[in-house]
Amino acid sequence: MTGEGRVTGSPRRPGGSGGAGGSGSSLQRQTRAGWLFVTPMIVILSLFLILPIGMALWVSVSDWTGRGSPFSSDVGFVGADNYTPLLVEEGLSRQDFMISMRNTFYYVLGVVPLQTVLALTLAVIVNQRFLKGRTFFRTAFYFPSVVSSVAISLVFLFLFTGTGAINQTLGLVGIDGPVWFSDARGLLHLAGDGLGLWSLDSPPDALTGTDVAGLSLWEWLAGPSVAMSAIMLQVVWTTAGTFMLMFIAALQNLSADVEEAAMVDGANRWGVFRYVVIPHLRPAILLVLTLGIIGTWQVFDQMYVMTQGGPAKTTLTPAYLSYQAAFNQQQWGQGAAIAFILFVLIFALTSIQRYVLRDKDESAIRKAAKRQRVAMSNERTGS
């Protein structure tokens, strides 16, 4: 009872007689407590999420140089002037921005399917009922997901050095590995070269001669560079564990009876997997793909720690470019503009996906997300 005055201070609370106060004062009490309880959240989120977005929106249309307050009178409104060099005007800014978009596009295209397939594979393996020590393997596969991206990046920098562990292992099977993080050659360029479609040394004029948004077609078709591929492998390796947990949750939800019934009905292993398990996993797969796309477009940490956008800008991403523009080159307006374009892009991708999946899968995804939380706790109980 001592807590009463401290929190709600309601003078009109129902006396000793149970519900005699009626819903009126109880409602009032709840209103007061309700708003009081959410106050810290409202303050912090407004100050550090909503206000920042507003401020950055202003900075992205202003000529603020980073000195003094962006709201002072000598900071002017410049309209879309920070956006046009990125999207329309020819120049270095647009070139860098387009390079970063291209890099990230290939990055997403590679990482999302690979991590989904790897996560599903790991989940199916770890979920085998006859397997002993399942908890150990689940923990081992999940562990990289809880380790700092900085620590993982340092380890992979070492593993991927020219004479490092990866190349020595490749050497065992007769492959001469590249010097990963200094290799700017694009994978598609290399593949085309290997297939005899073109030569790396003298690319076809039709491709190098055609410019699209400041980059030649040849540049657009480069694919992820070898350096970017190393980062992609690292990210796939790291994040697959988290998504594995989501798949395990979904798999555990599929009762053994259904599977066995299907098998008794004469379906073989693959048939069961293809026609019973996969359809059942559909919501989980959609959830993983959605989270994957949202996450991969934001890639930043690895670029900051490992490559700083190099070699030859092939690991530049919009997130890193925006950071670089603002903090290294003091081009705050442009940095904020890049951040907003990225924001709109991610928002659009999520919305398109929402629209395509609409409500029938919407609720299924929510269920999958819920199951995933249950699985997180099961994962720890080691059941």
Add this chain to the structure above:
Amino acid sequence: MSTIERPTSARRQEPPKGDGNVVHQSGSGKKAIVYILLIFFSLLYVYPFIIQLVTSFKTNADAVARPLSLLPSPFTVAAFERLTDTDFPIWFFNSVWVALIVTAGRVFFCSLAGYSLARLKYRGRAGLFTAVLAVMAVPGVVLLIPKFLVLNYLGIYNTPWALFVPLLVDAAGVFIMKQFFESIPISVEEAARIDGASTFRTFWSIVLPMSKPALITLTILSFQGSWNELGHFIIASNDPNLYTLTRGVASLTSGALGSGQQFPISMSAALLMTIPTALVFIVFQRFFTQGANAGAEKG
């Protein structure tokens, strides 16, 4: 790991492809494939950490010449000694206090807000929850510059406050707690309310003790979140005395401490910053068992 070989060899004696019973059909061959894959992926997942551990005790020449070898020759702790001579202890200390404050703050504030959104009835609640969902959807990396602008504007850039205040509440945490509170039966709370307990008291001494699993989940997520956070610490200060581990150790790759190519130093730094996360991960597994069992008993 010792259990790996046994089942394969034991099951191999079974008649392969039995009497048309499909369950048997998928027996030994499938198990062999599963175990081969399992060993492959286990190596893929465990070996990098072993290399990291071993390399921490190597000399740089040894690390570069024999990256795959699991025996440091000579064995040395020079990398660790070198780290203690640097700012590494400061980074570690900063990471610890920031993570502790952020975790405590998030667990308390997110539970409060989650409870309010789940249980208390007032006008505007639905709108608030929608706002929380919207905030959750804002990609974090997009906020780097905006957050710097606000920290700078508020005059707390480059102060210890900047490191933890913006991280004190996390929309996803509010969401987790709200979902959990909605899943526990309301009858107990109603009984308490009828007995005249205040809303905060009901929340604090009745609802929270029933919410151990969610609280522990949130604790782990918050601790790991702030321990592993990099972006926010990059934009919150540029004072080396306020570097956290992620920020400081990241600078090792760009040749700080003259360690550009000193792999044992970066490996030992990475190792040391991984240990607390690993400990939390392992220690809290037990708490999770308790929490989940308690939940199971309730039905």
